[in-house]
Amino acid sequence: MTSPSSSSAFFVICLLHSLVATTCGALMMFYMKEIYVFGHGNEIATKLLGSTPHDQLLIRTSDSFSGMLLVGIGFLLFMVSFVKDRDFQSFFAKGCTILHVFMALWRFNFERRVEDLAWDCLRQTVGDVLLALSWVFFLVYSWREKYD
Template sequence: MAQPNSPPSAFFAICLLHSAVATICGALIMFYLNEIAAFGHGRETARKLQGSTPHDQLLIQTSDSFAGLLLVAIGFLLFMVAFIEDRDFQAFFAKGCVLLHASMALWRIFFERRLEDLAGDWPRQLVGDIVLSLSWVLFLVYSWREKYD
């Protein structure tokens, strides 16, 4: 068990970083989707992503709001998990996060790049998935080094 005044662990720092990213992105998606889409994809693509009929627009806005809410919930979950000090759980959780980010990267490679309107954005998002996954891999390498040294 860690001492009350001990410095935060790498797991704690990574969880807080990922928590902040997920929460901020989720809030931006829920409340500023049009501005974020125009900034990330360009105005023309953002307009296409909004839908063409009022019914489509409502479905897309509802879906995007739920996606943003899910990201906020994931951010809070990561914040709570950051305070768990069990090394076995931390390693298990980090492996799950690597698998999740790798799955997202594969999704972008095999499916998202085929979407005409999003074809220009998938490489940048793929780099983001790889960087997020790499942070967990580095934590695993660091924790294995501590365990076996």
């Protein structure tokens, strides 16, 4: 039988991750130029947005599809948040932890080599690690609850 506290912790974590993914995705689809300027400054944002109209179109299209993918992930997380099966919750949390750790490793190993993104890479890597830790805390909490 699923305990209410473990289930509610899973629900809250899924909703928070869903909110983050959906918000970031919507911002990527509709306000990417403003996000680049806010995060990197005017000079680097101009470089990141491309120099030719063809490059700019490709970058905007890529950002839009990436944003749409994040919105889809946000909706998926929202739907998964209502699952009450403890085994599925544990499996899902482990998968999300691995996904966030691999993303942090990818950022650290590859994205930091891009000169214009190197400053932002550390901040995003820390964010990925914190998102992974939220799932690890859920796993520890549910294991503690299971064996108490």
